Amino acid sequence: MTRRNTVTHKKKFEGVKLMLTRREFIELCMSSTITLSLSHMLIPIMQEAHAQMKITKPPVVWIQLGTCVGDSISWDNGVSPDFYQLINDMLDLRYHWSYNSVDGDQMVKGMLDTVEKEAGNFWLVVEGSVITADEGRYNYVFLRDGEMVTGLAALKEFAPKAKHVIAVGACACWGGPAAAHPNLSGSKGVWDVITDRTVINIPGCPAHPDWMTGTFSHLVLYGMPDLDSYNRPKMFYGKTIHELCHRRQQFEDGIFAAFPGEEGCLFQVGCKGPVTHADCPVRQWNEYTNWPVKAGAPCIGCASPNFPDGMMPFYNHLPDVQTPAVKMNVTKTGATLGALAVGAVGTHLAASVFGRRIHKHYVDGTKPRESAPPENLEQVKQELDDLITQQKALLSETEKLEKANGRRRKKSFARKVGDFFKTEDRDGMK
Amino acid sequence: MLLQPLPIRIFHWTLVAAVSTLVLTGLYLDNPVTVLHFRMGTVRYVHLLAAMVLIVNVFGQMYYYIYTRKFTEVIFLPRDLQNLRSFSRYYMFITNETPNYGRYNPGQKALYTVWLAAILLSIVCGIALLFPDDTVWLQKTMHGLNTIRIIKYFIGMLFVGTIPLHLYLVFTEDPAKLQAMFTGYIKKEPKCDPAQHGDTQKEI
Numbered sequence: 212m213t214r215r216n217t218v219t220h221k222k223k224f225e226g227v228k229l230m231l232t233r234r235e236f237i238e239l240c241m242s243s244t245i246t247l248s249l250s251h252m253l254i255p256i257m258q259e260a261h262a263q264m265k266i267t268k269p270p271v272v273w274i275q276l277g278t279c280v281g282d283s284i285s286w287d288n289g290v291s292p293d294f295y296q297l298i299n300d301m302l303d304l305r306y307h308w309s310y311n312s313v314d315g316d317q318m319v320k321g322m323l324d325t326v327e328k329e330a331g332n333f334w335l336v337v338e339g340s341v342i343t344a345d346e347g348r349y350n351y352v353f354l355r356d357g358e359m360v361t362g363l364a365a366l367k368e369f370a371p372k373a374k375h376v377i378a379v380g381a382c383a384c385w386g387g388p389a390a391a392h393p394n395l396s397g398s399k400g401v402w403d404v405i406t407d408r409t410v411i412n413i414p415g416c417p418a419h420p421d422w423m424t425g426t427f428s429h430l431v432l433y434g435m436p437d438l439d440s441y442n443r444p445k446m447f448y449g450k451t452i453h454e455l456c457h458r459r460q461q462f463e464d465g466i467f468a469a470f471p472g473e474e475g476c477l478f479q480v481g482c483k484g485p486v487t488h489a490d491c492p493v494r495q496w497n498e499y500t501n502w503p504v505k506a507g508a509p510c511i512g513c514a515s516p517n518f519p520d521g522m523m524p525f526y527n528h529l530p531d532v533q534t535p536a537v538k539m540n541v542t543k544t545g546a547t548l549g550a551l552a553v554g555a556v557g558t559h560l561a562a563s564v565f566g567r568r569i570h571k572h573y574v575d576g577t578k579p580r581e582s583a584p585p586e587n588l589e590q591v592k593q594e595l596d597d598l599i600t601q602q603k604a605l606l607s608e609t610e611k612l613e614k615a616n617g618r619r620r621k622k623s624f625a626r627k628v629g630d631f632f633k634t635e636d637r638d639g640m641k
Numbered sequence: 642m643l644l645q646p647l648p649i650r651i652f653h654w655t656l657v658a659a660v661s662t663l664v665l666t667g668l669y670l671d672n673p674v675t676v677l678h679f680r681m682g683t684v685r686y687v688h689l690l691a692a693m694v695l696i697v698n699v700f701g702q703m704y705y706y707i708y709t710r711k712f713t714e715v716i717f718l719p720r721d722l723q724n725l726r727s728f729s730r731y732y733m734f735i736t737n738e739t740p741n742y743g744r745y746n747p748g749q750k751a752l753y754t755v756w757l758a759a760i761l762l763s764i765v766c767g768i769a770l771l772f773p774d775d776t777v778w779l780q781k782t783m784h785g786l787n788t789i790r791i792i793k794y795f796i797g798m799l800f801v802g803t804i805p806l807h808l809y810l811v812f813t814e815d816p817a818k819l820q821a822m823f824t825g826y827i828k829k830e831p832k833c834d835p836a837q838h839g840d841t842q843k844e845i
Contacts, residue, residue, distance in 0.1 A: 440778040451773045451786075463682040467675055479673065486786035488773070517785045528672065529794060530787055541791055545798040552802040556809055559732070566734055569813050576816035578828055631726070634735055 231256060233433045240425045240446045241490070253428050257301050266431050270325050270333040272369065273307040276362035277350050277389045277398055278339025282380035283309050285417035286424075288497070301427060305333070308352075319353045326369055334430070335373035340382035340389040341366060341404045344397030363404070370405045375430055377411045378402065379423060384412040384441075385516050392520055392533050402442065409435075412442045416513035421494055422447045441516055443488070452484035452510050455492040471526070472507040481526040483512030642829050644744070644821040652702045653822060659698060660800060662691035667797050692767055699760050714743055716757070717750040752803060763796045 231239070239252060260266045275283070286297075287310075298304045306322035325333055339362075342350035347363030354360070370376050378401040381387030389398035402410040411430075413422050426444050429436040436444040453459065461467075462476035471480050478485075487510055495502045503510055512522040521530055529541040563569045585591045622630070645653075666688040673681065706712040724740075724747045731739045732748070739746060745753070766789045769776045773786060783789050811819050821827045 440781045449774060454774075463680060465673060465675070465678055465681050467673060469675075479675075483787070485773075486790060488777075512787070515785060515787065516781075517787055521785055521787050529791060532791065541794060545794065548798060549802055552806065556806055560809070560813070562734055563813060568734075568737070571737070572814055573816055576818075578817075631730060632735060 231432075236429065236432065237446050240421075240429075241449070253424060254297070254300055257428065257431070260432065261300070268301065268303040269374070269431060270303045270305050270329045271307075271336060272305055272322055272325055272333055272373075273336040273338065274352060274362070274365060274369070275308050276337065276339035276352065276366065276383070277342045277396065278380070278382055280309055280338070281417040282338050282383075282415075282423070283307070286420050288420060297424065301424075301431065302334075316354070319355060322353075323355070326372055330372040332374055333372075334375045334377060335366075335369050336377045336379055337366060337383045337401045338379050340386045340396075340398035341401060342389075342396045343399055343404070344395065349396045366401065366404060370401075370408070375411060375435075376401065376405060376408065377413065377426070377430075379413050380418050381414050381416040381513055381518050384414040385518075387416060388519055390520075392538075409438070410442060411436075411438065411444070414441075414443065414448075414514045414516070414518075415489065416518060418514075419447075419491070419494060419496065439488075447490055448488040448514065450488065450490065452487050452489055452491055452504075455490060456484055456504060457492055458504060468507075471509060477504060477507075477509040479528065480509050481511075481524065481528055482509035483515065483522050483525075484510040487512040487515045489514040642827050643825055644818065644827040645825045647825065648705055650822060650825060652698060652705065655694065655698045656702070659691045659695040660804075663688060663695060664797055664800050664804075666691065667793070668801075671794060671797070689771070692764075695760065696764055699757070699764075703757075715745060715750060715753050717747065717754040721747045721750055752807065755799070756803070759796045759799055763793055766793045766796070 305325040311318050347361035350362040351359040352362045378384045382389045383401050385400040386398045458476045466475040467479045468475040491502045511525045532539045728747045730736045769779045769789050
């Protein structure tokens with residue numbers, strides 16, 4: 212099966228004399244049947260396009276701000292073709308701190324030359340969050356004429372001149388782990404700082420090599436890919452992990468793992484697949500070897516915009532809510548509120564019973580039926596007695612109202628407060 | 642005297658059925674009890690069905706109350722603020738009587754207003770969770786799918802907490818009004834005859 216797929220794909224691409232159409236390209240990116248890596252398939256197409264002089268290699272400046280360099284390592288982990296083929300055949304990588312052949316003034320000068328001479332033409336790839344606290348002085352990225360330049364300043368200087376600004380990894384997209392509570396460094400995503408132009412977001416912690424390579428290829432071949440509201444390319448972030456998952460049928464059937472590593476859907480051990488848009492289940496990691504759920508670990512939602520604060524704790528279904536003062540567990544908060552409500556209702560019930568309020572309501576709320584007309588003298592007397600009682604009650608009511616009318620005057624505020632807490636006796640008399 | 646006309650009773654009991662189904666299936670979807678071994682697909686189907694019923698019902702109810710201009714009887718409006726004094730005095734056991742607030746007292750109005758808001762919000766959240774791929778703009782305005790999940794959880798908790806409160810007060814406050822929700826009628830005549838005072842608004 213696997214071999215046949217490979218063969219058909221190869222035939223298909225050998226037959227393509229011209230460039231792929233955009234539709235074919237996107238189908239290729241989203242294909243769930245591919246057995247070769249996406250990068251492997253793209254390179255021959257790119258080489259051919261270069262050979263036919265249809266495209267030019269874009270100059271790329273890759274700057275690293277508040278980052279662990281994980282996305283570069285992930286990019287480097289593309290095995291076939293390897294990273295060096297990739298950067299030779301597809302991009303003209305002018306500056307990348309980790310992969311520079313030399314270091315120091317020469318390299319910085321090269322980068323600044325690119326920014327100046329290729330303005331409006333070069334791509335700016337940003338890796339890592341923008342450190343904004345203390346005007347970015349927690350994060351120096353290079354020396355210019357002996358002076359240290361902050362990441363924030365470099366980004367603000369380069370971004371307006373670039374053709375495309377691409378944020379790679381969760382940190383560059385929305386702050387990511389660097390922006391996790393309490394975020395002392397004031398880390399932000401690139402698009403929070405560069406607000407006046409489109410920043411293409413390729414989230415993930417780290418981003419999959421195919422997500423980067425695929426987006427870069429689309430930019431080279433066809434220009435800007437379709438983006439969603441979070442500026443993520445739809446071809447990679449169009450569906451949730453839950454929709455594509457291998458264990459989806461087990462979810463539907465109600466077969467759940469009680470611990471990580473067990474058979475069954477990992478929903479109950481905190482899988483964030485239902486709330487994360489990414490194609491990990493079909494793409495898989497480390498050259499199509501495996502991915503978290505296949506290995507028995509729940510998805511932690513690293514490609515989600517709220518990663519990691521909005522996804523923690525990783526092994527619980529609902530995340531904690533971070534308030535300025537404390538971190539609240541949602542389930543416990545719900546239970547506490549429920550207990551408070553039960554306590555309040557219980558107190559009210561006790562007071563109603565002891566205050567004979569419930570007694571009164573049931574006596575009032577259930578009226579006796581009207582009796583039949585009297586048949587003898589005793590019964591007539593009884594009716595008369597009832598009438599007299601009613602009359603007396605009405606008279607006392609009239610007297611009370613008259614008294615109140617005589618005394619009426621404007622109440623002071625203190626009097627109003629006092630009146631609020633003034634109780635009546637059981638007959639309603641003040 | 643007709644207290645609860647037929648449409649109100651139908652809306653009320655449909656709401657009871659739909660909301661209890663939604664709360665129970667919603668809690669199951671949030672934390673499946675593996676002992677029961679329900680199929681998640683089936684539970685979600687029932688949840689969706691009840692949600693459709695609820696959506697039709699709540700919009701029908703809104704239309705009815707706006708059309709008959711009775712929404713002032715059930716929705717808490719600024720004019721109800723002045724009634725809070727006597728209302729809170731009654732619930733703090735300072736007085737034993739309340740003045741005539743109309744069909745519902747300010748507390749009931751506040752509760753029904755919160756319920757309406759919660760239902761409308763949960764419809765929006767539910768749509769975002771049902772179509773996660775086509776509502777990314779909505780998720781962005783609501784801070785992501787996981788936040789929407791928390792909002793829905795707290796809406797569920799709101800109903801879990803307030804339905805018992807509603808039942809408790811309904812059973813202890815006024816048994817006559819409780820039976821009116823079944824029969825529609827309350828055994829009481831208006832103090833003044835509406836026909837004599839030019840109030841010819843018909844019960845619908």
